[in-house]
Amino acid sequence: MPSFSSSLSRPSYCSRTSSPFLSNHSSLINGDPRRSLSFLPASPQGLNLDELCVRSQRKSVQSSVAARDGASATKSIPADELIGGLLSIPSQEAAKVATEPHGGGDKSTVSITVVGASGDLAKKKIFPALFALYYEGCLPEHFTIYGYARSKMTDGELRDMVSKTLTCRIDKRANCGEKMEEFLKRCFYHTGQYDSQEHFVALDKKLKEHEGGRCSNRLFYLSIPPNIFVDAVKCASSSASSVNGWTRVIVEKPFGRDSKTSAALTKSLKQYLKEDQIFRIDHYLGKELVENLSVLRFSNLIFEPLWSRQYIQNVQFIFSENFGTEGRGGYFDHYGIIRDIMQNHLLQILALFAMETPVSLDAEDIRNEKVKVLRSMRPIELEDVVVGQYKSTTKGGVTYPGYTDDKTVPKDSLTPTFAAAALFIDNARWDGVPFLMKAGKALHTRSAEIRVQFRHVPGNLYNRSSGTNHDRTTNELVIRVQPDEGIYLKINNKVPGLGMRLDQSNLNLLYSARYSKEIPDAYERLLLDAIEGERRLFIRSDELDAAWALFTPLLKEIEEKKTIPESYPYGSRGPVGAHYLAARHNVQWGDLSDQ
Numbered sequence: 139m140p141s142f143s144s145s146l147s148r149p150s151y152c153s154r155t156s157s158p159f160l161s162n163h164s165s166l167i168n169g170d171p172r173r174s175l176s177f178l179p180a181s182p183q184g185l186n187l188d189e190l191c192v193r194s195q196r197k198s199v200q201s202s203v204a205a206r207d208g209a210s211a212t213k214s215i216p217a218d219e220l221i222g223g224l225l226s227i228p229s230q231e232a233a234k235v236a237t238e239p240h241g242g243g244d245k246s247t248v249s250i251t252v253v254g255a256s257g258d259l260a261k262k263k264i265f266p267a268l269f270a271l272y273y274e275g276c277l278p279e280h281f282t283i284y285g286y287a288r289s290k291m292t293d294g295e296l297r298d299m300v301s302k303t304l305t306c307r308i309d310k311r312a313n314c315g316e317k318m319e320e321f322l323k324r325c326f327y328h329t330g331q332y333d334s335q336e337h338f339v340a341l342d343k344k345l346k347e348h349e350g351g352r353c354s355n356r357l358f359y360l361s362i363p364p365n366i367f368v369d370a371v372k373c374a375s376s377s378a379s380s381v382n383g384w385t386r387v388i389v390e391k392p393f394g395r396d397s398k399t400s401a402a403l404t405k406s407l408k409q410y411l412k413e414d415q416i417f418r419i420d421h422y423l424g425k426e427l428v429e430n431l432s433v434l435r436f437s438n439l440i441f442e443p444l445w446s447r448q449y450i451q452n453v454q455f456i457f458s459e460n461f462g463t464e465g466r467g468g469y470f471d472h473y474g475i476i477r478d479i480m481q482n483h484l485l486q487i488l489a490l491f492a493m494e495t496p497v498s499l500d501a502e503d504i505r506n507e508k509v510k511v512l513r514s515m516r517p518i519e520l521e522d523v524v525v526g527q528y529k530s531t532t533k534g535g536v537t538y539p540g541y542t543d544d545k546t547v548p549k550d551s552l553t554p555t556f557a558a559a560a561l562f563i564d565n566a567r568w569d570g571v572p573f574l575m576k577a578g579k580a581l582h583t584r585s586a587e588i589r590v591q592f593r594h595v596p597g598n599l600y601n602r603s604s605g606t607n608h609d610r611t612t613n614e615l616v617i618r619v620q621p622d623e624g625i626y627l628k629i630n631n632k633v634p635g636l637g638m639r640l641d642q643s644n645l646n647l648l649y650s651a652r653y654s655k656e657i658p659d660a661y662e663r664l665l666l667d668a669i670e671g672e673r674r675l676f677i678r679s680d681e682l683d684a685a686w687a688l689f690t691p692l693l694k695e696i697e698e699k700k701t702i703p704e705s706y707p708y709g710s711r712g713p714v715g716a717h718y719l720a721a722r723h724n725v726q727w728g729d730l731s732d733q
């Protein structure tokens with residue numbers, strides 16, 4: 139098979155040079171192919187690490203920043219703003235940085251602080267993703283990981299906790315134990331309050347010890363409840379920012395619960411951080427098949443010409459989980475499925491799916507196109523939405539709890555655990571095409587997929603000759619995000635034999651059959667991107683504003699009218715209302731007819 143890999147010497151697993159996105163980005167946008175080799179900071183201004191560390195002494199650098207309206211503008215930004223609010227590099231350190239020769243990644247460090255390290259997400263996703271990156275050789279030579287939380291823990295206890303969550307890649311178990319040991323030795327813990335400058339100053343001191351006078355880059359991952367985001371950012375930025383490299387903060391969702399609260403959060407964060415330091419994570423954008431969506435469309439001649447109202451009858455974004463809110467009812471009840479899944483994960487995929495061809499594969503060009511799609515969306519009508527809530531059911535002698543059986547959920551809660559909606563994009567490409575979304579918890583299966591149903595063949599010859607209505611069996615392209623990642627295209631074919639019977643079959647790219655490699659977790663990709671300063675898969679503030687502008691009026695209406703969700707049994711296919719909704723738009727849910 140032809141290989142698209144470049145000869146750059148980054149480990150092949152984490153090298154995204156085979157991706158058109160990164161090859162363009164690293165070599166053309168930053169103009170410095172070394173960035174992908176040595177973890178030089180991906181500053182938007184195209185400086186390499188050596189330059190940034192030295193120039194930060196001079197108080198001012200030229201920085202090309204993405205303007206909020208998406209246009210790129212070059213303006214002068216004081217270096218102290220650029221690097222996170224502090225500029226107190228000791229002169230010996232500065233001199234050291236300035237006199238070191240260019241070209242090596244070995245004089246920079248990356249310190250990753252997981253804020254909220256004792257929590258569920260940190261254990262489940264962040265530490266395992268960091269280990270996977272280390273295991274595959276994707277982390278820079280000098281890196282340190284700090285867990286930060288209020289819980290009292292020693293370094294050893296953190297390592298114990300983390301070690302329980304680590305797994306090895308299926309295809310490389312050989313020296314896994316050794317790698318784990320090495321990784322754990324790079325993990326440390328600091329106990330502190332999220333609003334204590336003093337505790338962050340102490341963290342800073344420890345980080346500096348590990349950084350050993352090298353040019354330091356710092357990444358903070360806010361894996362804490364949203365009500366303490368701003369406190370933690372305030373303390374991290376003013377007491378533990380890097381003084382000579384970059385400082386970035388990954389912020390987990392929820393980013394507010396409506397336009398107003400989201401804008402307030404953004405405003406507060408921007409008191410302490412520049413937009414280009416904020417990495418708003420939507421982990422669905424880090425999923426392999428979501429990444430592949432643009433590749434599929436823009437690098438295959440056969441798809442892009444079909445990508446419009448002319449050939450596509452409807453598009454479906456389906457998310458389903460076969461478990462309830464177990465353990466997260468308190469959080470969930472405040473948000474509901476529309477905020478938890480639709481306004482972010484599904485809408486982000488929709489925007490990627492429907493955007494116009496970006497000018498380039500640069501983050502700003504892609505995000506500009508996504509924003510345009512979001513701004514072109516028609517306000518969502520309540521009548522185009524169905525909400526549901528799961529109820530208890532007993533199957534095979536086992537009783538599954540209803541949503542309101544969760545002790546952390548009020549008995550009279552109207553929070554939807556299921557929603558289906560028809561959305562429209564009022565632009566020339568998509569005029570009149572229903573974009574259906576469906577998301578639910580406690581359904582019969584766990585899956586996430588994108589379904590593209592094409593129009594019927596005009597004047598289908600086989601309708602006439604066989605007397606069968608083949609208009610029902612249109613082509614359908616399915617991108618199965620999870621599980622069993624794959625892409626398949628439903629086509630019509632003749633059943634072999636002397637007669638003329640038509641059948642529908644799948645042209646199937648099943649990843650597990652095609653590739654022996656394990657698919658990386660979304661958090662691995664996103665953490666690596668944040669370390670590299672690649673913003674393409676993170677949400678820019680204007681994207682977030684547009685997403686909330688679309689959903690806020692609907693959410694308000696649902697809440698004000700106290701819309702009663704339709705009940706559905708735990709483990710079922712969801713409320714029947716979803717079928718009527720689809721039928722009103724002349725659509726059948728593909729996941730139901732595809733069993």
Ligand SMILES: NC(=O)C1=CN([C@@H]2O[C@H](COP(=O)(O)OP(=O)(O)OC[C@H]3O[C@@H](n4cnc5c(N)ncnc54)[C@H](OP(=O)(O)O)[C@@H]3O)[C@@H](O)[C@H]2O)C=CC1
Nearest residue numbers: 254256257258259260287288289361362363364390391392
């Ligand atoms: N868990 C998941 O699957 C997902 C989580 N997220 C988001 O990621 C973030 C972290 O999630 P998760 O790990 O589940 O959260 P947790 O509830 O587990 O909280 C993480 C840590 O924050 C501290 N904490 C919890 N509540 C408070 C509080 N009221 N005040 C101060 N500190 C508190 C605790 O650490 P300590 O007491 O030691 O300080 C806790 O271990 C949240 O924003 C969540 O919405 C997003 C997607 C999925």
Ligand SMILES: O=C1O[C@H](COP(=O)(O)O)[C@@H](O)[C@H](O)[C@H]1O
Nearest residue numbers: 391421459478479483586620660
């Ligand atoms: O963001 C969230 O996502 C998870 C589902 O993520 P997945 O990668 O396991 O599909 C969902 O369970 C959770 O409610 C939501 O907050």
